[in-house]
Amino acid sequence: MEAAIAAGAAPDTTSILIARDGRLVYERYFGSGGPDVLNDTRSATKSVTALLVGAAVDRKLIEGAQARVYGYFPDRHWAHRDPRKRRFTVQDLLTMSSQWECDDDNAFSAGNEERMYLAEDWTQFALDLPIKGYAPWMKRPEESPHGRAFAYCTAGSFLLGAMLERVSGQPLATFAREVLEAPLGIRESQWQRASEGVGMGGGGTRYRSRDLAKLGQLLLDRGRWNGRQVVSANWIHAMTTVHAQAREDADYGYLLWRFGFDVDGTQRDVWAMSGNGGNYVFAVPSERLVAVITRTRYNQRDMHAQSQRLMTDYILKALP
Template identity: 25%
Template structure:
């Protein structure tokens, strides 16, 4: 059920032709766009999905999650549970702290976690995520600079905000926000990754659908008010979305306009929550508008450039050249010859890959069965066959959940190779896996569209 009213663009002071031109520009751009929703004056005036992606599917938001953790912090501050100037070390037990507490660690406050000015030289998340004791690892790291003096994007800092909130509220951040934010917004589909030590990871891992994120954008525009109720203090969002610290040391122009409490400032007096590979909740306070984008790209600046070039003029009421909207917004399945018949044997792999591939079986009918291991060491199978996208499911990250995430597969033949394409459509991730059998072993050459590590790999099956 729709939670936001719909309207024609013209009724909200926008040109439908200008929005058509914006959609056309997104469709023609290098970044792969998956869903888009635009709000103006509290109304949805544009909503598009590039098939097989759907506006109604939950989508992994990566670091947009940070803006929700910021919201939880604001609520806890309003409740008197903590303040921005509380010492970070004050929330943790002696056995979690290092034997020697440096002056810089002692000086680290909650505000430094929220503004990414903890004093660390680099993001701490890699050091944390490899260990079950993430709190203890964070507190044991060297703090090279005086807190508050240097901006370094630091997802580990947001994890510590989540950990502090859990200590204070007795609830994981997701559960704390459910009655206070997610349920009032109708975002009941929300899930959030939990660390090995049982804490909502805070800085990443939240999944909600496009309209739920649009509701959050509208809540920001309304300074925390929703359906006549003040869900979040207006003063918190005013502070959180304002420039709290300078971040001139960043490279891209829209990432060096200042940073708030887990919100980025942007050009043209905008602010946003954004996440890896092109997830955006972009707010235009001057124009009472919010834009939601889910996508898959390594060039997030390119998406913002398209927004400034094609959407901003429409919001400003400028004349925009008419460009026809594409008749169909679609990310079609790859096409090619039918695969040759397989030998029906299962080839197993022990080398780790970004996809989690553990086994492949190519059957005589030209289909392939690919097995993957997830983060909970559960193995799930995906059937890859020629033709249009074939929809299947994989287990949710929540190991106790009964439902699954949508996955789309297709395959074609390339000489003696079986080429499978897999879209985990509730994430940005797409993999192309080229499988060849020779001399009793299989080699898989993998190519993934986006990744925090290598985007290509080659593995060979066990003898």
């Protein structure tokens, strides 16, 4: 694997860490990487936000996955006051299957994240989004696997972070530190904030590579760390249950990808935190394996495929 990286198979790789059975068995840094570097893992933040929502549910700050999103913003007025909006649930946002017209993969979408970044008030931007329509070639929710029409929408993850600030009465970074990072022994992180000052639950949080591995291990250990239940096992089970089909080759849990990687004719089911640049935290429950890959190859077409090949062609193939 190291020879392949040196030969250019995965440019801009900064670290690879592998843990097996809860023990770190491989750790290597490349280029600008290092053990104390806070990696900008972009949308891997979304999976952290899902963990934080679970912590809020555990503390009864949020009623549960079926809680109605708009009810947490009673002081706000919003455009496109379709009654269907009031039925949007936390689970709809966690599974990227709300019926907002929001698609980060479509530059024409009203909810495309690049439009949100230009807005003065990101919270209002999300609440104002219109209900989506369906062209004849598009699948409606009732026609889609698992009854959910998936569309990748950073605005939804951001709004979950805004909800967390409201129910906790704290900045998102403070809530994260108290309920997740401190219990895991994560001493340092950097959270981004929106234009209006709300914590950015949709991307850009920076963590050390070893701390990313802890987050992956938390998924494997059903929310426990060093004997302490940090997030309830029921919530981790829900996060790592398929709720939507994201693409032909990938399913989706709660802000978490599920891949079926073919390795020498055997399918390995892998859960993944994923972010722009080719950043990944892979968790393989059947093998008790966590693999962290950090890279800075942002906005390059081949970034994700390269990281996934490192996982399939080298890490998974090395398993007995």
